[in-house]
Structure formats: C-alpha cells, structure tokens
Amino acid sequence: xxxxxxxxxxxxxxxxxxxxxxxxxxxxxxxxxxxxxxxxxxxxxxxxxxxxxxxxxxxxxxxxxxxxxxxxxxxxxxxxxxxxxxxxxxxxxxxxxxxxxxxxxxxxxxxxxxxxxxxxxxxxxxxxxxxxxxxxxxxxxxxxxxxxxxxxxxxxxxxxxxxxxxxxxxxxxxxxxxxxxxxxxxxxxxxxxxxxxxxxxxxxxxxxxxxxxxxxxxxxxxxxxxxxxxxxxxxxxxxxxxxxxxxxxxxxxxxxxxxxxxxxxxxxxxxxxxxxxxxxxxxxxxxxxxxxxxxxxxxxxxxxxxxxxxxxxxxxxxxxxxxxxxxxxxxxxxxxxxxxxxxxxxxxxxxxxxxxxxxxxxxxxxxxxxxxxxxxxxxxxxxxxxxxxxxxxxxxxxxxxxxxxxxxxxxxxxxxxxxxxxxxxxxxxxxxxxxxxxxxxxxxxxxxxxxxxxxxxxxxxxxxxxxxxxxxxxxxx
Numbered sequence: 001x002x003x004x005x006x007x008x009x010x011x012x013x014x015x016x017x018x019x020x021x022x023x024x025x026x027x028x029x030x031x032x033x034x035x036x037x038x039x040x041x042x043x044x045x046x047x048x049x050x051x052x053x054x055x056x057x058x059x060x061x062x063x064x065x066x067x068x069x070x071x072x073x074x075x076x077x078x079x080x081x082x083x084x085x086x087x088x089x090x091x092x093x094x095x096x097x098x099x100x101x102x103x104x105x106x107x108x109x110x111x112x113x114x115x116x117x118x119x120x121x122x123x124x125x126x127x128x129x130x131x132x133x134x135x136x137x138x139x140x141x142x143x144x145x146x147x148x149x150x151x152x153x154x155x156x157x158x159x160x161x162x163x164x165x166x167x168x169x170x171x172x173x174x175x176x177x178x179x180x181x182x183x184x185x186x187x188x189x190x191x192x193x194x195x196x197x198x199x200x201x202x203x204x205x206x207x208x209x210x211x212x213x214x215x216x217x218x219x220x221x222x223x224x225x226x227x228x229x230x231x232x233x234x235x236x237x238x239x240x241x242x243x244x245x246x247x248x249x250x251x252x253x254x255x256x257x258x259x260x261x262x263x264x265x266x267x268x269x270x271x272x273x274x275x276x277x278x279x280x281x282x283x284x285x286x287x288x289x290x291x292x293x294x295x296x297x298x299x300x301x302x303x304x305x306x307x308x309x310x311x312x313x314x315x316x317x318x319x320x321x322x323x324x325x326x327x328x329x330x331x332x333x334x335x336x337x338x339x340x341x342x343x344x345x346x347x348x349x350x351x352x353x354x355x356x357x358x359x360x361x362x363x364x365x366x367x368x369x370x371x372x373x374x375x376x377x378x379x380x381x382x383x384x385x386x387x388x389x390x391x392x393x394x395x396x397x398x399x400x401x402x403x404x405x406x407x408x409x410x411x412x413x414x415x416x417x418x419x420x421x422x423x424x425x426x427x428x429x430x431x432x433x434x435x436x437x438x439x440x441x442x443x444x445x446x447x448x449x450x451x452x453x454x455x456x457x458x459x460x461x462x463x464x465x466x467x468x469x470x471x472x473x474x475x476x477x
Contacts, residue, residue, distance in 0.1 A: 010242045010269060011191065012187055014144060015173070018173045018177055020274075023133075023136045024276075026135070026280070029283055030273075031139075033283055036430075037103060037285070039439060041096045041103070043442045043452075043455075044096050046443035046447060047443065047446070048095040049077060050446065053094070053214070057090075069082065071084070072084040072085070075125065077091075085122035086221055088121075089223070094214060096114050099291045099365060100292060102114045103288065104294040105146050106294055107146075108149060108150055108152035109152055111149040111166070113145040115216035116216070119171050120138060120141065120174045120175060121468070135463060137174045137178050138282075140174050142285060145167060149166060150264075153261065153264060154261065156261075157327070159251075160201045161201050162201045162204060162215055164215035168198070170223075171219050172193040173223075175226070181227060188229075188234065189230035190226075190236065190241075191236025192226035192234065194240045195236060199215040207345060208344035208348055212348075241268075284426055287424040287430045291365050296348075297401070298422045299322050300353050302405040303320065303357060305417050312409065314355075316411075318408050320354055322388065324350075324388075325394050328350075333385075337349035338382050340352050341373070346373045347368055351382035351385040354382075355382045359377075365441075396420070400421060401420065404418040432456070443455070447475070458474055
C-alpha cells in the first residue's frame with residue numbers, strides 16, 4: 001500500500017514557489033539590491049577571514065581534510081582552500097558573519113540573511129552555474145528568511161531561542177534551487193534541515209563565545225547537506241512547519257507574558273512575488289554601518305551625532321544615559337557587557353561601544369582588537385553608561401528603532417539626541433560608494449586595493465558572468 005501523502009503543508013507552498021521562480025521573474029530593483037548585498041557580504045568576508053574564530057575553523061577543516069589544500073570542488077574565501085560544498089558553505093558563511101558587520105532585518109525576530117549566502121554560492125560553484133543563478137538563489141534566501149522572522153507572535157527570541165532556528169527552515173530552499181530539486185525533493189530538504197537545526201538563545205545571552213557567529217552559518221551548512229541528500233531522494237518530514245510536532249505546534253506550547261505563542265502561517269506564503277512588478281523582501285533589508293549588534297546602531301548613531309554637534313569630548317562627560325527598547329536593554333546592557341573580555345561580547349555591549357566611540361570618535365573593526373578591548377582606561381567611561389528601557393519606544397518597534405542618548409557634562413549641562421532610523425536602514429540606505437569604502441577598508445590588507453576595486457566591478461556585472469571562477473580568483477589572497 002502506498003504511504004499516505006498530502007501537499008497541503010506550508011512546505012509544499014514554499015517548495016512550489018521556489019522551484020517555479022526564475023531569473024526573468026525578478027524585479028530590476030531586487031536584482032540590483034542582491035548585487036549590493038553580495039558586495040557588502042564579500043567585503044565582510046574579507047575582514048572576517050582574519051578573525052580568530054574564522055582561522056580556528058579553517059585550521060580545523062584543513063586538519064579534517066588530512067592536510068590536503070585541494071580536497072574538493074568548492075573554494076573557501078581568502079585561503080583558496082578547496083573542500084566539499086557542505087564545508088565551503090559553512091566556512092564562507094562564517095566569514096561573512098564573523099565580524100557581525102553584515103546585513104540586518106529585525107521584525108518579530110532578528111536575522112542576517114547574508115549568513116546563508118555561502119550555501120547557494122557553494123552549490124553554484126559545484127555545478128558551474130552562472131551569476132544569474134546565484135542572484136536568483138540569493139533573492140529566494142532573503143524572501144524566505146525575512147518572512148520567517150516576521151511571523152512569530154512574539155518572535156522566538158522572546159522565549160529563549162536563537163533566530164538560527166528559523167534559518168534552518170530557509171537555508172534548504174536557497175541551496176535546493178540551484179540544484180533544481182523537484183517540489184517533493186525541496187519539501188524533503190526542508191524537513192531534513194529543520195529537523196536538526198534548533199538553536200538555543202544562550203549563544204547571545206550573557207557572556208558571548210565563538211558560537212554567537214557560528215549557529216547561523218551552521219544552519220547554512222546543513223541547508224546544503226540537506227538539499228544534496230534530498231536530491232538523492234532522502235526523505236524528511238513534510239509537516240516540519242505546520243504539522244504534528246512541527247515548528248508551529250512545538251512553539252505553540254510556550255507562553256510569553258501570559259499568552260500562548262503562535263505563528264502567522266499565512267504571512268509566510270501570502271503574496272509571494274512571482275513577477276517583476278511584485279515586491280521582493282530583499283528591498284526591505286538593511287546593512288550595517290558599524291561592526292556591532294543591530295540594536296546598537298541607533299543609540300551609537302545618536303551619541304556620535306550628539307558629541308559631534310556639541311563638540312563634546314569624553315573628558316567632559318559624567319553620565320551617558322541611553323534609552324532603548326526593552327530587548328536592547330536586556331541583550332546589550334546586562335552586567336556582563338560592562339566588562340567585555342573578547343570581541344564577541346564587546347560588539348554586543350552598549351557600554352563598550354558607546355565608550356570607545358566617545359573616546360576614539362569612531363567605531364570600526366580597529367575598536368574590536370583585543371588590545372583595545374582590554375584597555376582599562378575605558379572602564380570608567382563604560383560605568384557612566386546607564387541603559388534604560390523606554391516603554392514609548394517599545395510601541396514604535398520594529399517599524400522604527402528609536403534610541404535617545406543624553407550626555408550629562410561635568411558643568412551640569414546636558415545634551416540629548418534621538419535617532420529612529422540608523423544609517424543602512426532601507427529608509428537611509430548605504431550607497432554603492434559607501435559599500436565600496438567599507439569593503440575596501442575591510443579587504444585592502446587581505447587581497448589588496450586593486451582586487452577590492454575589481455570586486456566592486458565584478459559584482460556590478462554579476463548577471464553577465466557565465467560561471468563564478470572570477471569571483472573566487474578575486475576573493476583569494
């Protein structure tokens with residue numbers, strides 16, 4: 001007797017959309033935005049390659065390959081290490097993520113859709129596919145990931161889970177599209193991947209570790225492996241979203257503020273774009289102008305503007321009052337954040353970011369060098385920072401990210417600045433020129449300024465590339 005099967009689950013709706021969408025269905029704006037996100041992400045990867053955690057992972061995978069530097073058909077950025085597509089997806093995604101400088105989209109949950117991009121890139125290189133194939137898979141990644149973080153009531157982060165849990169549902173679709181999976185295979189890929197990629201919120205709570213930047217790339221890695229297994233007709237639960245003991249069912253047992261948690265299932269699939277006139281979610285995603293946690297951008301922008309506009313120096317200040325939404329106060333202002341001992345905690349610390357920004361007049365990757373974090377002279381300034389949850393601001397989030405900073409000076413005077421939209425938000429987007437400055441600053445000491453310039457030119461014409469060999473040549477030191 002044939003096994004019972006239904007196609008009424010959400011996974012089938014997403015699979016039908018993913019497998020039927022073509023490059024010709026994309027809007028011009030979505031294509032251009034995808035290229036800019038690749039430019040930003042590749043710059044982040046160049047800088048990220050030098051981070052300690054990225055170097056540990058590369059050394060580990062080289063050892064796993066028995067010391068062979070050409071152990072597979074896919075290429076890791078900067079080192080040129082050749083490996084299998086699963087490991088390449090992980091290592092490259094991690095380099096994009098490692099500095100916490102890549103993109104950001106925050107609704108019910110936060111997300112960094114570019115954390116997934118190593119997945120379609122690895123498959124496209126494996127199969128010798130084109131720039132158009134990569135752009136299509138990129139826009140699919142953003143569409144599904146961004147919808148997933150919109151639909152929680154509340155978001156899963158509010159009751160202790162990391163958003164990489166949701167990435168495990170998006171990654172197999174973006175990896176499966178360049179593999180040309182069938183609808184049934186795509187459903188299996190989602191079931192395989194999401195079955196084992198749940199991630200606890202502990203990775204971003206309290207003292208942070210190397211796992212903070214690793215859980216999302218690990219979901220991307222599993223997306224590739226799941227899609228490749230599904231291509232061989234390995235099966236996974238089709239009801240992984242909305243069936244018995246799937247995502248909606250399991251989290252429906254949780255409560256927040258006395259109410260049961262839920263998901264807006266219709267929001268995941270309603271009005272999925274299918275033609276150039278439709279709106280693609282990728283247009284709503286933001287970029288980071290600072291290499292710090294997303295909710296730090298608005299308060300840091302407010303403080304920097306306040307200090308510049310009023311010519312305030314660190315020595316003038318006695319208190320830095322920061323008003324933010326409750327979750328920002330919880331994540332960024334807990335006691336561990338007042339004495340960060342490593343980059344992972346420092347870039348999630350409002351006291352550190354505000355203190356070093358006030359003293360140095362800038363917050364760049366240089367401010368997260370170990371010797372700067374260890375500088376004891378910053379501690380008295382960190383202790384001036386008072387992080388306060390503002391209920392009025394809470395009501396405006398996530399449409400806005402309101403933050404207000406008040407600097408009180410030794411002479412008793414005070415100055416205040418409020419920012420609702422940080423630079424890099426789609427309402428105040430980074431331009432191609434600004435992304436170029438960022439990418440060059442991150443990459444010039446890694447691959448040289450000439451290659452950084454070529455990178456911008458390559459990505460600008462990505463849709464004309466018949467394969468991705470040129471990209472990996474540029475991205476190799």
